[in-house]
Amino acid sequence: MPEKAFLPHIAYDSVIFGFSDGDLKILIMEYHNTGLFALPGGFVRADENLNDAVLRGLHERTGLTDIYLEQFYTFGDVSRFEPELMRTLLEANGIRPDEGYQWMLDRFISVAYYALINYEDVTPKPDALSDSCEWYPVNELPKLILDHRNIVEKAIQTLRDNLDRKLVGGNLLPKKFTMNELQNVYEAILGTKLRRTTFQRKMLAAEVLVRHEKLFSGKAHMAPYLYSFK
Amino acid sequence: MPEKAFLPHIAYDSVIFGFSDGDLKILIMEYHNTGLFALPGGFVRADENLNDAVLRGLHERTGLTDIYLEQFYTFGDVSRFEPELMRTLLEANGIRPDEGYQWMLDRFISVAYYALINYEDVTPKPDALSDSCEWYPVNELPKLILDHRNIVEKAIQTLRDNLDRKLVGGNLLPKKFTMNELQNVYEAILGTKLRRTTFQRKMLAAEVLVRHEKLFSGKAHMAPYLYSFK
DNA sequence: CCTTATTGTCTCAGTTTGTGACAATAGTAA
DNA sequence: TTACTATTGTCACAAACTGAGACAATAAGG
Numbered sequence: 001m002p003e004k005a006f007l008p009h010i011a012y013d014s015v016i017f018g019f020s021d022g023d024l025k026i027l028i029m030e031y032h033n034t035g036l037f038a039l040p041g042g043f044v045r046a047d048e049n050l051n052d053a054v055l056r057g058l059h060e061r062t063g064l065t066d067i068y069l070e071q072f073y074t075f076g077d078v079s080r081f082e083p084e085l086m087r088t089l090l091e092a093n094g095i096r097p098d099e100g101y102q103w104m105l106d107r108f109i110s111v112a113y114y115a116l117i118n119y120e121d122v123t124p125k126p127d128a129l130s131d132s133c134e135w136y137p138v139n140e141l142p143k144l145i146l147d148h149r150n151i152v153e154k155a156i157q158t159l160r161d162n163l164d165r166k167l168v169g170g171n172l173l174p175k176k177f178t179m180n181e182l183q184n185v186y187e188a189i190l191g192t193k194l195r196r197t198t199f200q201r202k203m204l205a206a207e208v209l210v211r212h213e214k215l216f217s218g219k220a221h222m223a224p225y226l227y228s229f230k
Numbered sequence: 231m232p233e234k235a236f237l238p239h240i241a242y243d244s245v246i247f248g249f250s251d252g253d254l255k256i257l258i259m260e261y262h263n264t265g266l267f268a269l270p271g272g273f274v275r276a277d278e279n280l281n282d283a284v285l286r287g288l289h290e291r292t293g294l295t296d297i298y299l300e301q302f303y304t305f306g307d308v309s310r311f312e313p314e315l316m317r318t319l320l321e322a323n324g325i326r327p328d329e330g331y332q333w334m335l336d337r338f339i340s341v342a343y344y345a346l347i348n349y350e351d352v353t354p355k356p357d358a359l360s361d362s363c364e365w366y367p368v369n370e371l372p373k374l375i376l377d378h379r380n381i382v383e384k385a386i387q388t389l390r391d392n393l394d395r396k397l398v399g400g401n402l403l404p405k406k407f408t409m410n411e412l413q414n415v416y417e418a419i420l421g422t423k424l425r426r427t428t429f430q431r432k433m434l435a436a437e438v439l440v441r442h443e444k445l446f447s448g449k450a451h452m453a454p455y456l457y458s459f460k
Numbered sequence: 461c462c463t464t465a466t467t468g469t470c471t472c473a474g475t476t477t478g479t480g481a482c483a484a485t486a487g488t489a490a
Numbered sequence: 491t492t493a494c495t496a497t498t499g500t501c502a503c504a505a506a507c508t509g510a511g512a513c514a515a516t517a518a519g520g
Contacts, residue, residue, distance in 0.1 A: 109341075446487095
């Protein structure tokens with residue numbers, strides 16, 4: 001990792017949302033031998049678009065290429081600067097700062113993105129510095145380093161704000177889904193229960209859904225239609 | 231301007247909105263002896279919060295301290311990198327890159343903010359590299375350097391999206407204003423005419439306005455009330 | 461064939477929004 | 491003083507939208 005390969009002082013962090021078991025979840029990494037948890041993030045190559053750097057990182061973590069991705073804020077407070085913490089992370093990986101990693105101890109400004117992916121499509125992969133990369137329900141996050149907790153809060157807030165405006169919830173589901181599954185996603189994001197009939201009416205009126213065949217679950221009741229987004 | 235005073239590779243640009251003569255306007259700077267126009271921007275000191283750097287720059291350009299300011303996007307494409315352009319700017323000011331300004335020729339990622347200010351409160355001041363800092367209607371902008379045109383477009387789009395959600399239009403007016411003036415601001419931002427009675431009803435129902443005395447303009451008709459925001 | 465859980469649709473009331481009407485000014489002109 | 495004009499604050503009515511429940515139509519299982 002030669003110093004000049006990356007832009008110094010600039011990082012990105014990604015809040016990767018998934019949905020399973022009725023919970024909104026995000027991917028969290030745990031660093032080797034430290035018990036420290038953090039958002040997946042990375043650096044920008046000197047000849048690489050910022051957005052492409054994030055997509056590259058996301059691909060490495062999830063294996064996915066077509067990802068719904070949105071930049072939502074850039075965090076630039078001086079209080080982000082904690083060289084002792086970074087030194088701990090590096091040393092826990094047997095890396096000495098004087099081996100060309102000095103730049104990682106500098107102050108960083110971080111551009112934050114959130115991604116929406118289909119939980120089923122992914123087997124999370126840790127990076128070189130991490131033991132694990134795992135899903136955590138947003139209500140049961142471990143303590144995170146730096147201002148990462150703050151980043152998550154702002155990601156959720158932005159996602160809520162955009163939910164109706166951009167009708168973006170479907171990106172957390174498989175291509176085909178039932179109206180009830182879509183409603184569960186909305187409820188998990190908003191943190192409130194919604195009325196079934198009102199939700200269905202609003203979604204159908206938005207004219208963004210295509211109705212497909214019915215889904216027979218084997219249960220003793222009327223089978224729901226499957227839908228996909230146009 | 232010693233190199234280590236500022237974070238390299240990181241800049242900010244600000245889209246400073248004002249309102250006069252029925253037009254939405256922004257501040258544009260013209261660089262010395264070049265005919266090049268750009269958004270007001272600057273760099274972040276090594277020990278300064280990103281947001282504070284922007285407020286500092288805004289204060290230098292406008293003299294104002296209490297400013298409505300919002301970060302809206304960070305531009306990080308490689309295509310922003312145009313060292314010849316920056317060299318031209320520096321040389322037109324009699325500055326040689328080898329005098330400690332080499333870092334300004336590097337690739338920059340720019341965090342973009344928009345500000346809403348009261349046009350009447352401001353006498354724009356150019357910075358060291360500029361001949362002028364002047365208001366331009368958003369529909370009559372000169373050709374801007376780099377991706378600044380793009381930044382302006384995104385600022386306007388964000389402002390439109392936030393207009394109803396945050397009831398933010400009043401920041402472009404003096405403390406006290408008439409309902410008609412507020413409507414004119416909204417129309418200039420949205421680029422559409424609004425219905426007088428509907429607009430008035432919505433604003434009053436939002437319970438964010440305080441009604442004051444009437445404003446007598448000397449014209450031959452009923453005088454409107456003055457309002458301020460709570 | 462009867463029961464049960466869930467779904468798609470409809471209804472009805474309550475609320476919000478679009479649209480025009482209208483009286484109340486604050487001046488000017490006769 | 492008395493018309494006359496332009497603009498404002500408010501109301502009235504219809505249209506559209508939303509909340510809340512009702513209900514018939516399933517898809518199994520017993």
